[in-house]
Amino acid sequence: MSVAAADIIIDCVKNKPNALLAFATGNTPLLTYKLLAEKVKEQQIDFSKCFCIGLDEWVGVPPNVKGSCHYDLHEHIFKPLDIKQSQIYLFDGLSADILSECKKMNELVREHGGVDCLLAGIGVNGHIGFNEPGVDPSLEAHDQLLHPTTLASGQNYFKEVTKLEKGLTLGLSQAMNAKKFLIVANGKSKADIIKKTVQGEVTNEVPASYIQMCENGIVIIDKEAASELTK
Ligand code: F6R
Numbered sequence: 001m002s003v004a005a006a007d008i009i010i011d012c013v014k015n016k017p018n019a020l021l022a023f024a025t026g027n028t029p030l031l032t033y034k035l036l037a038e039k040v041k042e043q044q045i046d047f048s049k050c051f052c053i054g055l056d057e058w059v060g061v062p063p064n065v066k067g068s069c070h071y072d073l074h075e076h077i078f079k080p081l082d083i084k085q086s087q088i089y090l091f092d093g094l095s096a097d098i099l100s101e102c103k104k105m106n107e108l109v110r111e112h113g114g115v116d117c118l119l120a121g122i123g124v125n126g127h128i129g130f131n132e133p134g135v136d137p138s139l140e141a142h143d144q145l146l147h148p149t150t151l152a153s154g155q156n157y158f159k160e161v162t163k164l165e166k167g168l169t170l171g172l173s174q175a176m177n178a179k180k181f182l183i184v185a186n187g188k189s190k191a192d193i194i195k196k197t198v199q200g201e202v203t204n205e206v207p208a209s210y211i212q213m214c215e216n217g218i219v220i221i222d223k224e225a226a227s228e229l230t231k
Pocket residue numbers: 023024025026027028029055056069120121122123124127128129130
């Protein structure tokens with residue numbers, strides 16, 4: 001799963017050096033990021049012209065706190081790939097003006113002609129970024145009240161109990177319009193939601209299920225996450 005995802009990101013940058021890349025945090029893509037950094041060094045791929053955005057961010061969590069998308073993306077991908085600050089734009093979870101924060105992100109995505117490659121994990125509730133069950137799939141970047149399962153699993157990323165309530169996220173329309181929309185999932189705990197995502201009804205109750213409508217959508221899973229598929 002991680003090798004395949006890393007290779008797709010590399011191909012994207014090889015074909016378009018100034019690609020706009022969107023990255024998720026969470027546990028699932030960690031090995032992808034490690035392999036990506038190794039492969040980029042080995043193959044001497046030039047990432048100096050690409051632009052990187054974060055898929056989402058926790059509202060109210062400072063960027064220097066481990067567990068914030070800022071911190072984790074810098075640690076796991078931007079530092080290893082030597083991506084400069086001028087090549088990065090992340091949601092500011094501390095912004096007092098959430099609307100303008102989302103507007104800035106939307107303008108940036110538009111200026112780049114859309115996202116070239118978006119790498120997402122999937123929540124056990126089917127969320128993509130912080131597009132939670134019930135989300136309007138036509139939305140671009142927006143803030144979202146977090147679902148109870150996201151609030152609970154979110155604590156695992158932090159060293160201390162952290163107040164979580166809302167997230168800032170790219171919208172599903174931006175993911176669906178990405179030239180490559182990748183979802184990675186591994187482990188038994190994702191088997192049920194992967195079945196709903198790829199074999200179930202396309203519904204905003206399972207936000208990830210919209211990937212069925214994307215010609216450029218790719219779901220990359222391991223055997224455990226695939227264990228409930230019947231087709
Ligand atoms: C994080 C994000 C989330 C996670 C999802 C899965 O930036 O966008 O949607 O991708 O919650 O998290 P893990 O990979 O930790 O199971």
